[in-house]
Amino acid sequence: MGRSPCCEKAHTNRGAWTKEEDERLVAYVRAHGEGCWRSLPRAAGLLRCGKSxxxxxxxxxxxxxxxxxxxxxxxxxxxxxxxxxxxKWSLIAARLPGRTDNEIKNYWNTHIRRKLLGSGIDPVTHRRVAGGAATTISFQPSPNTAVAAAAETAAQAPIKAEETAAVKAPRCPDLNLDLCISPPCQHEDDGEEEEEELDLIKPAVVKREALQAGHGHGHGLCLGCGLGGQKGAAGCSCSNGHHFLGLRTSVLDFRGLEMK
DNA sequence: AACGTTTCCAACCGCTTTCCT
DNA sequence: TAGGAAAGCGGTTGGAAACGT
Known part of the structure; x- marks a missing residue:
């Protein structure tokens, strides 16, 4: 069986794009819009694969x-x-207007991952590595920004058993990445919280129709609601100045949530 | 200045998901 | 409902730039 290749490799350019190719692509998309990537190269006069x-x-x-x-x-x-x-880089990117999944992925792998590791935090689980160096991670100090608020929220999170060794460390205004949010395999006694956490994630993968049917009314769905929050509640940016994950949503533009 | 090493990011590859007939 | 085509996604790679010796 097998699928036909997405393009005929023998007759396509590869590698870095030239200025002329960029101009052709931009001109074509401006004139005809995005989509039909498979047929676009030929239509635009580009010797490139549609994927590319x-x-x-x-x-x-x-x-x-x-x-x-x-x-x-x-x-x-x-x-x-x-x-x-x-x-889920595309989902993350959808919440960072103007940023692409590829950019975020690269940034994560080159900067954030290293920072977390350097702070003794496993970038996969977001939990302290055994014998990890630090209890908190600090990005740029920004006491007056939403980050401080997020850090404060995170710092007040319940401390888990394995962390007791580090409990004595002074509470630091920097972001504590040891979030209470965890995959659905946790303790029995916090079933309610677990349910809430799952609710936080679920709506992020709701279908386009559901998003459009939401109260975004074509102006983009509020992130808080998109992630399962109540309209008007904390985490909902339908009204100004609410918070999402401890961040003031007014700081960020969540139009990206309107997704493809 | 020359060379080796490291870092960063654009682009590719192959798999999965979605759409369409 | 099945199957093929197209689009989307995430992991990986290659090469240029930056940095260190």
């Missing part, structure tokens, strides 16, 4: 991309979302 065109557009040429360094808030949000969603 799609990737180039999504990761580099899209006009709404926010390039440049990640902010401390973005760092923090990525860590928190990763602790909830794992390596």
């Amino acid at each position: 065109c799609r990737l180039r557009w999504i990761n580099y040429l899209r006009p709404d991309l926010k390039r440049g360094n990640f902010t401390a808030d973005e760092d923090d949000l990525i860590v928190k979302l990763h602790s909830l969603l794992g390596n």
Whole structure:
């Protein structure tokens, strides 16, 4: 069986894109919109695989991309979302306007992962590694930002048995990544909380129809609601100034939630 | 200045999911 | 409902740039 290749490799360019190729792709997408990636290269006069065109557009040429360094808030949000969603880069990217899954994935692998490891935290489980160096991780100190609020929330999280050795350490305003959120295999006695945590994650993968039917009304779904929160409750950004995962949602634009 | 090493990120690859007939 | 095509996703790689000796 097997599938036919997505493109005829013998007649396609590979490697870095030239300026001319970029211009052709941008011009074509501007004129015809995104989609039909398979037929796009031929239509646009590009000797590229459709996949390659799609990737180039999504990761580099899209006009709404926010390039440049990640902010401390973005760092923090990525860590928190990763602790909830794992390596679901596209879902994480959907919550960081202007950032692509590829960019976030790269950033995670080159910066955040290392920071976490250096702080004695397992970047996969977000738990302290046995004999880990530190109890908290600090991105840029930002006492006046939402990060501080998030850190405060996290610092007040219940302490688990295996952490008791580190309990004596002074509470630090830096972000404590040892979140209480964990995969659905935890203790029996916190069934209720577990349920809530699962509810946090579930809506992140709801179908497009459900999202559109939500109270976003075509203006993008509020992140708090998108992740299962009550409208108007903490975590819902339907009204200004609410928090999501301890971050002021007004800091971030969640239009990305409107997803494909 | 030259060379080796490390870091970073754009791009590729192959698998999975979704859509369509 | 099945099967094929297209799109999407996440892991991995290659090469350029930055850095150290």
